[in-house]
Amino acid sequence: MPRAGISHEGHGTTLSPHAPREHGTNAAIVESMRPASRRILECIDALDVVPGTRVLEIGCGPGVAARELVRRGAQVLAIDRSAVAIRQAMAGSALELATGRLRYVQASAEAFTLAPGERLLDIAVALRVGALDGRHPEAGLRAVASIRRALVPGGRLFIDGGDPLREVSLTEG
Numbered sequence: 331m332p333r334a335g336i337s338h339e340g341h342g343t344t345l346s347p348h349a350p351r352e353h354g355t356n357a358a359i360v361e362s363m364r365p366a367s368r369r370i371l372e373c374i375d376a377l378d379v380v381p382g383t384r385v386l387e388i389g390c391g392p393g394v395a396a397r398e399l400v401r402r403g404a405q406v407l408a409i410d411r412s413a414v415a416i417r418q419a420m421a422g423s424a425l426e427l428a429t430g431r432l433r434y435v436q437a438s439a440e441a442f443t444l445a446p447g448e449r450l451l452d453i454a455v456a457l458r459v460g461a462l463d464g465r466h467p468e469a470g471l472r473a474v475a476s477i478r479r480a481l482v483p484g485g486r487l488f489i490d491g492g493d494p495l496r497e498v499s500l501t502e503g
């Protein structure tokens with residue numbers, strides 16, 4: 331469970347060097363080598379995932395945080411409403427996708443549902459996503475409702491803008 335640094339307002343990884351080469355365009359290689367920023371690393375550190383933690387990332391963009399979570403042993407479902415972002419994230423995540431512990435889906439936080447029979451996730455995280463940081467309250471309510479449905483009972487949602495994260499209540503909305 332997440333540790334200190336989060337305010338309440340609101341199997342071990344082995345990356346194969348033999349990952350498939352079909353995503354090996356120059357752009358994808360550049361993307362996959364892009365180091366996570368200090369901002370993203372601090373947020374991922376604060377989540378304190380352990381191997382096997384099931385994480386839903388909302389608004390994954392080019393996949394930097396998702397890849398970092400996989401490196402820490404998490405099982406990650408990363409969504410973004412932008413087809414371009416999902417394509418870029420997939421292109422830069424060949425090694426992590428090859429572990430079988432990362433999946434990208436193009437979906438909005440508001441309309442997102444798990445596939446029938448898919449296991450619920452333990453925690454959700456959204457970094458710099460307007461629908462969840464109060465900028466768009468109505469979209470935020472719909473997003474929180476769909477995230478709640480995707481999480482186990484007691485599952486928790488974290489966004490940035492805290493120290494470094496803050497928790498968003500899943501009991502409202």
Ligand SMILES: C[S@@+](CC[C@H](N)C(=O)[O-])C[C@H]1O[C@@H](n2cnc3c(N)ncnc32)[C@H](O)[C@@H]1O
Pocket residue numbers: 388389390391392394395409410411412415437438439440456457458459460461473
């Ligand atoms: C500012 S970028 C942040 C990307 C990444 N999370 C980061 O912190 O670097 C916001 C991303 O969230 C996605 N996004 C914005 N609103 C969304 C929504 N309602 N549902 C899903 N994705 C959303 C955008 O397409 C974009 O890729």
